[in-house]
Amino acid sequence: MAVPFEALIPYGIILAMFGATGAGLSKLRHWNNGGKRARRSLDQWDRQMMNRDRRLTGYLRGQSDAAVAPAGFELNNPWRVEGRFS
Numbered sequence: 001m002a003v004p005f006e007a008l009i010p011y012g013i014i015l016a017m018f019g020a021t022g023a024g025l026s027k028l029r030h031w032n033n034g035g036k037r038a039r040r041s042l043d044q045w046d047r048q049m050m051n052r053d054r055r056l057t058g059y060l061r062g063q064s065d066a067a068v069a070p071a072g073f074e075l076n077n078p079w080r081v082e083g084r085f086s
Contacts, residue, residue, distance in 0.1 A: 034061040 029038055039046065054060045056073065 034059050036061050 030036075033039075039050075042050075050060055053062055053064075056062070056064050056069065
């Protein structure tokens with residue numbers, strides 16, 4: 001007993017929507033990472049370096065080869081100062 005092709009159209013539409021959603025999310029992740037592939041299994045050092053790169057360049061994945069930090073970076077400390085113990 002053959003299946004009429006009209007019954008397969010909804011499955012094709014569902015498959016196309018899953019494909020379009022996956023491709024859209026992949027492109028969005030690629031765009032958010034500055035055109036670079038997504039990083040996997042980040043440890044504390046990687047997060048610290050990514051935070052430093054964000055403070056230097058303004059982008060999470062941006063990197064700079066300048067030997068001198070931009071003006072104002074010496075005051076851009078990520079550490080939060082805690083109050084004195086008394």
